[in-house]
Amino acid sequence: MIRIANGQGFWGDSLEAPVEQVRRGPLDYLTLDYLAEVTMSILQKQRARDPKLGYARDFVDMIARVLPDLKERRIRVIANAGGVNPKACCEAVLEVARRQGITVRAAVVAGDDIMERLDDFLSRGVELKNMETGEPLAAIRAQVRSANVYFGARPVAQALEQGAEIVITGRVTDTALALAPMIHEFGWKADDWDRLAAGTIAGHTVECGAQCTGGNCQVDWETIPNLADIGYPIIEAEPEGDFVITKHAGTGGRVTVESVKEQLLYEMGDPREYITPDCIADFTTIHLAQAGPDRVRFSGIKGRLATPFYKVSISYSAGFKAIGSLVYAWPDAYKKARAAEKILRQRLDRLGLRFESMRAEFLGANACHGIPAAEPTPEIEPHLPEVVLRFGVRGENRAAVERFTREIPPLALNGPPVVSGLGSGRPQVEEIVAYWPALIAKTEVQPEVTLWPSDN
Amino acid sequence: MAKRQLIELAHARSGDKGDTSNIGLIARKLEYYPILVREVTAERVKEHFAGVCLGKVERFEVPNLGALNFLLHEALDGGGTLALKADPQGKTYSTALLRMEIEVD
Numbered sequence: 001m002i003r004i005a006n007g008q009g010f011w012g013d014s015l016e017a018p019v020e021q022v023r024r025g026p027l028d029y030l031t032l033d034y035l036a037e038v039t040m041s042i043l044q045k046q047r048a049r050d051p052k053l054g055y056a057r058d059f060v061d062m063i064a065r066v067l068p069d070l071k072e073r074r075i076r077v078i079a080n081a082g083g084v085n086p087k088a089c090c091e092a093v094l095e096v097a098r099r100q101g102i103t104v105r106a107a108v109v110a111g112d113d114i115m116e117r118l119d120d121f122l123s124r125g126v127e128l129k130n131m132e133t134g135e136p137l138a139a140i141r142a143q144v145r146s147a148n149v150y151f152g153a154r155p156v157a158q159a160l161e162q163g164a165e166i167v168i169t170g171r172v173t174d175t176a177l178a179l180a181p182m183i184h185e186f187g188w189k190a191d192d193w194d195r196l197a198a199g200t201i202a203g204h205t206v207e208c209g210a211q212c213t214g215g216n217c218q219v220d221w222e223t224i225p226n227l228a229d230i231g232y233p234i235i236e237a238e239p240e241g242d243f244v245i246t247k248h249a250g251t252g253g254r255v256t257v258e259s260v261k262e263q264l265l266y267e268m269g270d271p272r273e274y275i276t277p278d279c280i281a282d283f284t285t286i287h288l289a290q291a292g293p294d295r296v297r298f299s300g301i302k303g304r305l306a307t308p309f310y311k312v313s314i315s316y317s318a319g320f321k322a323i324g325s326l327v328y329a330w331p332d333a334y335k336k337a338r339a340a341e342k343i344l345r346q347r348l349d350r351l352g353l354r355f356e357s358m359r360a361e362f363l364g365a366n367a368c369h370g371i372p373a374a375e376p377t378p379e380i381e382p383h384l385p386e387v388v389l390r391f392g393v394r395g396e397n398r399a400a401v402e403r404f405t406r407e408i409p410p411l412a413l414n415g416p417p418v419v420s421g422l423g424s425g426r427p428q429v430e431e432i433v434a435y436w437p438a439l440i441a442k443t444e445v446q447p448e449v450t451l452w453p454s455d456n
Numbered sequence: 457m458a459k460r461q462l463i464e465l466a467h468a469r470s471g472d473k474g475d476t477s478n479i480g481l482i483a484r485k486l487e488y489y490p491i492l493v494r495e496v497t498a499e500r501v502k503e504h505f506a507g508v509c510l511g512k513v514e515r516f517e518v519p520n521l522g523a524l525n526f527l528l529h530e531a532l533d534g535g536g537t538l539a540l541k542a543d544p545q546g547k548t549y550s551t552a553l554l555r556m557e558i559e560v561d
Contacts, residue, residue, distance in 0.1 A: 037536065038536065038537055132474050132475070132476075216469075218467040218468060218469065218550065218551070219467040219482075219484070258467065258482070258484075261480075261482050261521050261522075261523060262467065262468075262469040262480065262482065263469070264480075264521060265469055265478070265480020265482065265518070265521070265523055265525055266469050266470075266471045266478075266480065267471035267472070267473060267478060268471070268478050268480060268525050269473065269478065269525075269527065270516055271516050271518045271525055272516075283518060283521075284517075284518055284519070284520055285520065286520055286521065287520065288520075288521070318537075318538060321538075321540060323540060357533070357534070357540060358540075359533065359540040359541065361541065361542050363542060367541075367542045367543070368542060368543045368548040368552070369548060369549075369551070369552035369555070370507070370508045370541075370552070371504060371505055371506070371507070371508055371552050371555070372506060372507065373504070373555050373556075374552065374555065390542055392540030393540070394538065394540055432537050432538060433537055434536060434537055434538050435474065435535075435536050435537070437474065
């Protein structure tokens with residue numbers, strides 16, 4: 001049995017979680033997920049400014065804190081912290097090791113960045129069509145900011161095979177981070193579909209950190225103990241594919257069949273076809289059982305042959321947006337916010353401003369659910385203590401979006417009474433970086449695995 | 457037959473993929489699962505999210521987890537960074553679904 005922990009569900013997750021995972025109990029592997037879909041474009045921008053940047057710097061700071069513990073406890077680390085510059089991330093980690101006088105073997109998994117090869121692909125008829133709309137990439141080629149293939153667990157397992165203690169990747173699937181050590185330790189073959197599916201489902205369960213250990217958990221949420229000290233998840237993986245999800249003893253939160261089910265269904269499409277580069281996992285074959293306090297056992301998982309494609313994550317510039325907020329209090333809070341919305345629309349119209357999209361929402365009335373069943377009733381509406389008008393515009397024309405932002409602050413003095421919460425004044429204009437999912441034949445791209453031993 | 461609100465019988469979590477929202481609806485007890493299958497149809501969910509989900513609703517059964525998974529297409533104002541919504545990832549659609557009233561024997 002090996003213990004594989006997740007210490008980071010997204011870039012911006014708890015800085016303490018990975019440290020606690022390392023120090024509060026036994027562990028063999030620590031995995032960390034830093035890359036969301038739009039993160040790559042932000043990192044691409046950073047690398048354009050400075051060729052030494054373009055990765056998750058939080059990861060390097062974390063390694064600096066725990067490197068002696070990792071060595072002492074023989075814990076190996078797998079992180080997609082490399083972003084668009086995994087080599088620079090690796091160099092930063094090795095520099096930390098040098099400064100601490102510690103020898104460490106790090107490896108980089110790269111080859112996922114296909115930004116420079118896009119025109120070559122397009123000229124050869126590899127269309128990189130949008131998986132949702134069917135549109136060819138050529139339609140937005142000029143706006144592309146980053147393009148990365150999602151690799152699977154194989155190249156990561158290969159890095160472990162070569163003896164890496166820290167594996168830094170660019171774009172790999174979130175599930176690959178946890179599956180790779182199982183492939184490495186148990187010698188699972190490329191066509192061991194059931195076991196690969198089991199490892200993939202284990203990876204999916206822990207990829208969002210504490211979302212499977214009682215965090216963001218709806219069922220009986222008030223009774224979940226000690227969320228302040230919530231334990232992040234640990235997979236106890238077995239060679240035949242069965243596994244237990246648990247957390248370190250003494251930590252807060254709760255691991256139950258219910259808490260785990262919520263995470264299993266998170267970001268789910270067809271439950272019989274969870275597609276990764278490693279296999280197709282069938283979520284309708286999972287058997288769950290409570291195997292003691294804070295222990296859920298998974299068994300019976302079946303998988304199928306992987307597809308011949310990698311998914312590609314492309315980010316592109318898609319215009320500009322700005323969102324303004326105005327706070328109205330009792331009496332007539334909702335009516336006043338509605339009146340302000342109408343006035344704002346009239347003013348934008350008089351200015352001749354055109355947008356691709358305009359949207360008004362009323363926080364405190366029905367902004368989140370937005371469904372008819374959640375509208376404030378005529379009995380409740382006059383008593384609402386406050387309502388926030390949240391008004392956003394989106395369009396290609398930056399000047400028009402900029403002009404819109406100038407129409408928000410005046411409403412405090414020349415619109416319905418009384419506006420609060422204007423804060424720093426006018427809203428900021430943001431460039432929109434949107435996401436373009438596509439597929440590419442596996443034969444078109446090869447992962448590159450490089451071992452970088454520190455030299456002291 | 458009595459009317460009950462879904463929150464009494466189920467819990468849920470929602471996520472996003474582009475402009476599509478997924479809602480996993482989980483029976484609090486396995487004996488409630490057949491009720492969910494019978495009552496919470498794709499058509500009813502589409503009706504419940506009128507004005508929010510502009511595309512079709514797909515439903516998948518996950519009997520081993522006592523759960524249903526719904527895909528609400530064109531439900532996130534373009535999705536991700538394009539959306540002007542306060543909840544651009546539809547994180548609260550899970551609880552929006554739990555408002556639904558269904559018939560229980």
